Amino acid sequence: xxxxxxxxxxxxxxxxxxxxxAKDLPKFQGGDLNKYWxxxxxxxxxxxxxxxxxxxxxxxDAGFDFTDSRKANKKKxxxxxxITLEGKDKMPAFKDKMTADDAxxxxxxxxxxxxx
Ligand code: HEC
Numbered sequence: 001x002x003x004x005x006x007x008x009x010x011x012x013x014x015x016x017x018x019x020x021x022a023k024d025l026p027k028f029q030g031g032d033l034n035k036y037w038x039x040x041x042x043x044x045x046x047x048x049x050x051x052x053x054x055x056x057x058x059x060x061d062a063g064f065d066f067t068d069s070r071k072a073n074k075k076k077x078x079x080x081x082x083i084t085l086e087g088k089d090k091m092p093a094f095k096d097k098m099t100a101d102d103a104x105x106x107x108x109x110x111x112x113x114x115x116x
Contacts, residue, residue: 028098037109040097044090049113061090069114077107 028036038047044061046052051062066072084103087093094103 025092025094025097027096028102033102033106033109036098037106040094049110063089063091066110066113072111072114077104080107080110 026036026039028040037045044051044059044063045066046059046062047054049066051059051065053059064071081100081103083091084098084106085093085095085100098106
């Protein structure tokens with residue numbers, strides 16, 4: 001029995017570390033979705049959606065540059081809603097943090113990043 005405890009503890013530890021960036025993601029409480037982007041999404045995607053922190057350094061878990069209009073324009077709103085709600089690889093699922101309606105409304109924020 002004892003032989004199993006250590007590996008199990010290691011696995012749990014590794015799982016916790018991997019989820020570091022996704023930990024403590026706030027729930028959308030209503031109100032300003034732009035603020036919610038800053039609170040919940042910017043830690044990975046950057047305040048400006050470009051996957052960089054305030055000093056311009058690339059963030060480790062950005063995954064996608066929303067300011068790249070050439071790429072962003074090829075993406076469908078429906079896919080972005082789905083990924084926001086259900087997650088994808090390192091992108092955490094937000095379906096228990098916001099409604100499908102809110103996720104749909106966030107599309108406008110993500111589109112604005114490339115509309116400059
Ligand atoms: C823990 C880091 C993290 C957080 C927090 C996060 N994302 Fe992501 N997101 C990612 C990663 C990584 C990807 C790339 C996933 C892939 O394609 O493998 C991604 C991809 C996406 C995509 C798909 C982009 C594409 O490839 O077309 C959307 C849309 C998106 N995120 C929206 C959001 C929204 C909205 C929030 C906040 C409510 C958010 N993300 C918070 C890491 C994060």
